[in-house]
Amino acid sequence: MSELVATPAHASAEVLTGTQKAAMVLMQLDPDHAAIVLRQFSDSEAEEIVSEIVRLRRVDATVADEALSEFHELSTSGRRRPRGGRDVAAGLLEASFGADRAAGVMDRLASSMAGKAFEFLDTVDPRQIQTLLDGELPQTVALVLAHLRPEHASAVVSVLDDPLRTDVAQCIATMGTATPEAVGVVADTLKIRSGSIGAPHQAIAVIGGIQPLVDIINRADVSTERALLAGLDDRDPELADEVRARMLTFADIVNLDRKDVQQVLRGLDSAVLACAMKGASTQVIDMIRSNVSERNREILDDEIKAAGPVRISLVEEARALVVRAIRDLEAQGTITIQRDEDEYVY
Numbered sequence: 001m002s003e004l005v006a007t008p009a010h011a012s013a014e015v016l017t018g019t020q021k022a023a024m025v026l027m028q029l030d031p032d033h034a035a036i037v038l039r040q041f042s043d044s045e046a047e048e049i050v051s052e053i054v055r056l057r058r059v060d061a062t063v064a065d066e067a068l069s070e071f072h073e074l075s076t077s078g079r080r081r082p083r084g085g086r087d088v089a090a091g092l093l094e095a096s097f098g099a100d101r102a103a104g105v106m107d108r109l110a111s112s113m114a115g116k117a118f119e120f121l122d123t124v125d126p127r128q129i130q131t132l133l134d135g136e137l138p139q140t141v142a143l144v145l146a147h148l149r150p151e152h153a154s155a156v157v158s159v160l161d162d163p164l165r166t167d168v169a170q171c172i173a174t175m176g177t178a179t180p181e182a183v184g185v186v187a188d189t190l191k192i193r194s195g196s197i198g199a200p201h202q203a204i205a206v207i208g209g210i211q212p213l214v215d216i217i218n219r220a221d222v223s224t225e226r227a228l229l230a231g232l233d234d235r236d237p238e239l240a241d242e243v244r245a246r247m248l249t250f251a252d253i254v255n256l257d258r259k260d261v262q263q264v265l266r267g268l269d270s271a272v273l274a275c276a277m278k279g280a281s282t283q284v285i286d287m288i289r290s291n292v293s294e295r296n297r298e299i300l301d302d303e304i305k306a307a308g309p310v311r312i313s314l315v316e317e318a319r320a321l322v323v324r325a326i327r328d329l330e331a332q333g334t335i336t337i338q339r340d341e342d343e344y345v346y
Contacts, residue, residue, distance in 0.1 A: 023052035044333035117187040118147040124194070126155040132193050138164060142171035143186055150215035150327075157216055158224040166231030172213040173232075173239055210239075214246045218327050222316045248327060250276060250319035252337065254287045256326075260335035261291040264326050270296065274303035275318035278310050 026034045026049065038046055121129055121144075133141045141160075145153040145168065157165060217225050232240035253261060265273065265288065277285055277300070289297050329335045 019048050020052050023049050027053060042333065047333075117183050118144060118190070120187075120191060120194070121148060122152065126152070126159050128194075129156050130159050132190055138167035138171045139175075140186060141168045142175055143183070144190070145216065146172050146175060146212045147183070150212070150331075151219040153216045154219035154224070157228070158220055162227065162231060165228065166235065169213055169217075169228045169232060170235060170239065172216070173210045173243060175209060175212075210242055210246060214243060214248075215327075217243070218248050218323060222313070222320055225320075248323050248337070250322055251281065251284055253322070253326065254283050255337060256335060258291055260329075261287060263329055263335055264322070265292055267325055268322060270299050270303055272318045272321050274300050274307060275310055275315055276322050277304060278307070278315050 026037060029037065038049070041049065124132075129144075133144060141164070145156060148156070157168065160168060217228055220228070229240055229244065232243060253264065256264070273288065277288060289300065292300065326335070326337070330337055
């Protein structure tokens with residue numbers, strides 16, 4: 001989607017995406033009617049629409065009329081609301097889904113929009129990004145990685161050398177608010193170095209913290225995860241403990257709804273799953289076996305018996321694949337993870 005701040009007078013509804021048109025229509029409705037309509041969308045769809053409302057701070061009346069004509073079957077109050085923005089979007093979400101759920105969507109939206117400053121790095125090889133960041137302070141490297149997709153940032157972290165890797169991990173976890181100007185300066189500098197062409201996207205304030213680091217580690221390979229946590233243990237044991245408390249583990253599969261467990265298991269190879277189940281708790285094993293078909297349960301049991309003793313490193317790798325599958329589905333909005341940190345066992 002194009003990042004529109006305001007629709008120019010000469011723009012036409014024909015050049016807008018469906019999501020942008022839906023955002024315009026909701027902006028014209030009074031909050032109560034708009035909330036009713038927004039409730040009909042899934043979380044991911046609502047998030048996309050609200051993202052456009054945030055970007056479309058002011059809408060040209062002609063373009064709005066064109067968009068409304070495409071939604072003639074919708075009832076409106078007759079009162080136009082030509083202004084969008086973060087406050088309008090937040091109010092609409094809160095009226096639709098409640099304060100807690102609205103806050104979560106707005107937090108994900110802020111992270112998504114902030115990441116656009118560095119989206120030109122999305123297709124850049126991790127080692128090339130490492131080269132681009134060579135010589136930069138750990139705080140600068142952390143700022144960049146916190147804006148990348150967690151799986152991409154994880155790949156970059158894995159090619160960093162220690163102690164820089166631990167420095168960067170610590171900076172991500174303790175990062176505060178970054179101003180749009182600071183983000184823009186770093187993004188512009190990297191674009192010049194990489195030879196990228198194009199106007200930079202406007203970034204919004206982004207808040208670092210432990211969760212971005214956790215997202216990165218959850219997508220890293222086992223050796224990178226161990227190295228990062230060991231490095232943090234040496235420097236800041238309390239921080240390392242808090243990171244561990246928030247990390248997704250293979251055992252967290254018991255905290256998923258049955259339908260979500262089935263979604264996860266559907267995309268996993270039986271050999272990988274059988275390996276991951278080696279040495280798992282009875283609760284985890286029961287959760288997995290009770291959410292596969294009888295035929296697949298027999299296949300799993302046969303795989304486990306046939307495997308015999310398995311090296312711990314292979315079990316950890318298999319569990320890491322399951323964790324990545326869970327995280328990917330969560331990021332897509334397909335499943336929801338409910339975790340109680342007091343119930344974690346390590």
